Amino acid sequence: MQKRNLLYAALLSAAVFLFSKCNDQKPAAIAANFGGYESQVKWGEHLVLSGGCGDCHTPKKMGPMGPVDDSALLLSGHPAQMPLPDIDRKMLEQKGIAATQTLTFWIGPWGVSYAANLTPDSTGVLAWTEEQFINCLRTGVSKGITGNRRLLPPMPWNSTRHLTDDELKAMFAYIKTIKPVKNVVPQPLPPVAPPPAAK
Numbered sequence: 001m002q003k004r005n006l007l008y009a010a011l012l013s014a015a016v017f018l019f020s021k022c023n024d025q026k027p028a029a030i031a032a033n034f035g036g037y038e039s040q041v042k043w044g045e046h047l048v049l050s051g052g053c054g055d056c057h058t059p060k061k062m063g064p065m066g067p068v069d070d071s072a073l074l075l076s077g078h079p080a081q082m083p084l085p086d087i088d089r090k091m092l093e094q095k096g097i098a099a100t101q102t103l104t105f106w107i108g109p110w111g112v113s114y115a116a117n118l119t120p121d122s123t124g125v126l127a128w129t130e131e132q133f134i135n136c137l138r139t140g141v142s143k144g145i146t147g148n149r150r151l152l153p154p155m156p157w158n159s160t161r162h163l164t165d166d167e168l169k170a171m172f173a174y175i176k177t178i179k180p181v182k183n184v185v186p187q188p189l190p191p192v193a194p195p196p197a198a199k
């Protein structure tokens, strides 16, 4: 009889041990919630695609209905070899905002800005840390290094600053998986027109 009690006790503690193991795994399963996607990279892809990053960072080619993404150059920024268009910058800076048909080159009262290369190449974000990426899209400073210059329009960092750490980490994880493209994007140019008079 005593032997049987001992056996029951042993079985019970084994069951309790196994049950506690099952419970241990639950919080981890809940923590790995990538916005309903199966992985962090897939979630990041969704955020980058739906967040419109390619609208400016992927050069366009002309199709019958207008500009379409050049998928071979996904997120690689303004093509360095493209010459400055022959336009009246002063008039444009004073009267409006303009972009090239690639949508990667912008002119406005701030001068000229070029969409950055976001691919994991040495000329893009290969050497960036996750912290730099978060800081860049949160505070709008170049390369996410505090003290660097402020990013120029039309980079929408005023919108990206509302993304959570987890969302920005997922976007960075996705960006690290895309094709690296060698492209040294030019530095921005200061305005040629005098700044508009303050009202």
Ligand code: HEC
Binding pocket: 048, 051, 052, 053, 054, 055, 056, 057, 104, 106, 113, 114, 115, 116, 118, 136, 137, 141, 142, 143, 144, 150, 151, 152, 153, 154, 155, 156, 160, 171, 188
């Ligand atoms: C409307 C156009 C536009 C959209 C949309 C846009 N960007 Fe940008 N982005 C730019 C331009 C132009 C620059 C360069 C600004 C400068 O040089 O000051 C830039 C710069 C950046 C930089 C800084 C690179 C560096 O060297 O510091 C990062 C990172 C970046 N964009 C990521 C993104 C991400 C991620 C998204 C999507 C959520 C996005 N951008 C959407 C136009 C855009």
